Amino acid sequence: MSQAGLPEQFDVIVHPARELRGEVRAQPSKNYTTRYLLAAALTSGETRVVGAATSDDAAAMLRCLREWGAGVERVGDDAVIRGFGARPRAGMTLNPGNAGAVARFLMGVAALTDGTTFVTDHPDSLGRRPQGDLLDALERLGARVSSQAGRLPVTISGPVRGGVVEVSAERSSQYASALMFLGPLLPEGLDLRLTGQIKSHAPLRQTLETLETFGIQARACEDLSRIHLPGGQTYRPGRVTVPGDYPGSAAILTAAALLPGEVRVSNLREHDLQGEREAVAVLREMGAEIVREGDTLTVRGGGPLRAVTRDGDGFTDAVQALSAAAALAQGETTWENVATLRLKECDRISDTRAELQRLGLEVRETDDSLSITGTSTIAGNVTADGHGDHRMIMLLTLLGLRAAAPLRITGAEHIRKSYPAFFAHLQALGARFEFEERRG
Numbered sequence: 001m002s003q004a005g006l007p008e009q010f011d012v013i014v015h016p017a018r019e020l021r022g023e024v025r026a027q028p029s030k031n032y033t034t035r036y037l038l039a040a041a042l043t044s045g046e047t048r049v050v051g052a053a054t055s056d057d058a059a060a061m062l063r064c065l066r067e068w069g070a071g072v073e074r075v076g077d078d079a080v081i082r083g084f085g086a087r088p089r090a091g092m093t094l095n096p097g098n099a100g101a102v103a104r105f106l107m108g109v110a111a112l113t114d115g116t117t118f119v120t121d122h123p124d125s126l127g128r129r130p131q132g133d134l135l136d137a138l139e140r141l142g143a144r145v146s147s148q149a150g151r152l153p154v155t156i157s158g159p160v161r162g163g164v165v166e167v168s169a170e171r172s173s174q175y176a177s178a179l180m181f182l183g184p185l186l187p188e189g190l191d192l193r194l195t196g197q198i199k200s201h202a203p204l205r206q207t208l209e210t211l212e213t214f215g216i217q218a219r220a221c222e223d224l225s226r227i228h229l230p231g232g233q234t235y236r237p238g239r240v241t242v243p244g245d246y247p248g249s250a251a252i253l254t255a256a257a258l259l260p261g262e263v264r265v266s267n268l269r270e271h272d273l274q275g276e277r278e279a280v281a282v283l284r285e286m287g288a289e290i291v292r293e294g295d296t297l298t299v300r301g302g303g304p305l306r307a308v309t310r311d312g313d314g315f316t317d318a319v320q321a322l323s324a325a326a327a328l329a330q331g332e333t334t335w336e337n338v339a340t341l342r343l344k345e346c347d348r349i350s351d352t353r354a355e356l357q358r359l360g361l362e363v364r365e366t367d368d369s370l371s372i373t374g375t376s377t378i379a380g381n382v383t384a385d386g387h388g389d390h391r392m393i394m395l396l397t398l399l400g401l402r403a404a405a406p407l408r409i410t411g412a413e414h415i416r417k418s419y420p421a422f423f424a425h426l427q428a429l430g431a432r433f434e435f436e437e438r439r440g
């Protein structure tokens with residue numbers, strides 16, 4: 001179900017729900033869509049990406065690849081890409097919207113061009129996110145780089161030959177992933193040394209898996225601190241199928257755990273490298289009843305939940321959704337090792353604390369952790385700020401479903417970044433929303 005009828009900019013009013021019941025099919029994975037579309041463009045042939053996401057981030061990737069010279073066609077649910085190989089068009093200005101992964105991956109590949117400029121129409125979100133660690137690595141490889149103190153707008157010009165290069169993986173794994181897409185196309189390949197405390201291992205493994213799917217050889221050591229990408233390789237075109245999305249589905253599974261009823265979410269394969277798959281284990285540890293049959297998870301919700309303490313780095317994009325469970329669990333839940341959450345679409349530690357406190361919750365933060373003490377009642381009748389962040393909107397929506405009175409969330413259109421059908425999926429399960437157009 002799409003939300004084609006929704007205004008361009010809107011607030012959502014979330015009505016309390018008595019129960020959720022029914023089945024939804026998990027939307028296509030954000031992280032695999034980005035990777036498959038880019039890898040397809042790096043081939044010299046035609047690739048069909050079956051079931052590609054229709055989110056703003058997917059659209060941003062397709063738009064940039066088209067500007068760079070790829071053939072891009074939407075055929076039903078699929079995307080058919082004719083690649084530009086190792087030769088993206090020079091002199092282009094690309095706008096990756098608000099998509100961090102898209103921006104970073106393309107900035108790596110931009111070292112193949114005589115000059116590519118990156119701008120964003122989201123200066124308050126992507127425009128504030130740091131790019132310096134990637135830009136430093138590209139400069140060390142010989143690329144010419146200019147930026148606004150390590151932020152967009154950025155211009156990158158190659159050529160680079162490759163070799164040994166260090167890249168910090170402490171603030172984001174996306175910098176290393178960017179170089180992993182680039183390395184195989186360089187004459188000398190890349191010997192990546194990941195420095196700092198490596199964060200978000202799961203997406204790095206998704207990048208390695210994608211390279212393998214497209215016929216690229218790569219060798220990585222167990223802890224991913226060294227990744228060797230032989231040079232002079234070619235990406236192999238073909239047909240790839242995007243799996244279901246765990247980060248977005250974590251929000252549906254959490255909603256289902258929080259309310260009475262029975263919800264089935266299909267298209268979530270058991271063996272999958274998305275770290276947010278762990279959300280299922282976390283919800284179970286909190287007391288939720290979740291049963292898996294093949295690719296389908298069934299949640300029987302409404303039972304009591306209890307607090308947990310977990311390292312959140314393995315499932316970074318599910319921390320917001322799981323924070324809704326924490327807000328209604330007995331005891332204090334702590335997400336540890338989540339400093340990178342400060343560098344996402346908003347500051348997902350401080351801004352989450354502020355919004356939860358507005359709803360009456362007790363919340364503490366440190367540099368790299370977030371602790372939430374659960375409550376049994378959320379009053380509602382409040383306007384909460386979506387902070388232009390799709391995952392904040394998901395968290396607030398779940399709390400609204402369990403509040404005693406309606407909850408308004410501002411800027412709810414930002415849900416389209418990763419999960420355009422989010423409200424439609426919850427409506428199909430029985431939730432009730434009002435969408436109020438906002439102008440200007």
Ligand SMILES: O=C(O)C1=C[C@@H](OP(=O)(O)O)[C@@H](O)[C@H](O)C1
Nearest residue numbers: 031101172173174200203316340
């Ligand atoms: O590689 C990717 O596709 C992503 C990596 C993660 O970012 P960090 O590595 O910055 O944690 C994740 O949060 C983001 O949504 C997508």
Ligand SMILES: C=C(OP(=O)(O)O)C(=O)O
Nearest residue numbers: 098099100101102317344
């Ligand atoms: C942080 C996210 O995305 P990105 O870094 O790709 O903007 C996300 O999807 O939650």
